[in-house]
Amino acid sequence: EAQVTQNPRYLITVTGKKLTVTCSQNMNHEYMSWYRQDPGLGLRQIYYSMNVEVTDKGDVPEGYKVSRKEKRNFPLILESPSPNQTSLYFCASTETRTAPYEQYFGPGTRLTVT
């Protein structure tokens, strides 16, 4: 089954404690990205990757890092989380680097930073 998986699904942590949210897709997609979803603001892109070892900032990259060492995986790293990073996070992937085809979203990770 074609899918995007994320782990963990729920995470409660404290300010400053480094964490990683994993994302993996089994569709051999080149393009992957991370979004955060906040009430009234919609989904906003954090980082994206057009291929292995190629990443770039989205609209709200401050406080986040990413890496793309393998085509299927695109982890999101919060080196020093703060309460304003409390949000619902989604990983997404699509098959091409340039054409606007539909993106497949993971189930989401709900992060709470106290």
Next chain:
Amino acid sequence: EDQVTQSPEALRLQEGESSSLNCSYTVSGLRGLFWYRQDPGKGPEFLFTLYSAGEEKEKERLKATLTKKESFLHITAPKPEDSATYLCAAATSGGYNKLIFGAGTRLAVHP
């Protein structure tokens, strides 16, 4: 600045009562207009892509249309299982596959 606005924020319908959701966009070079459905606690699920003004797509009780300034998602004779948040997103010429999302319309269909 690229912007996507959805209205209404919330919509309550009786089962069988048809209606439309609106998505207006102001973007630099629209390359595609997407509609997604999102159920509580889940990721967005793809519904439609529209690429040019005048284009229409249909799936069961849903029909999406596109003009040069806005898109509509028409829901004909909705059922309770159509209750969800519907998201509209634009892909622009400046952003590769980045999607600019609207805040969504929460639809509740009551029996």
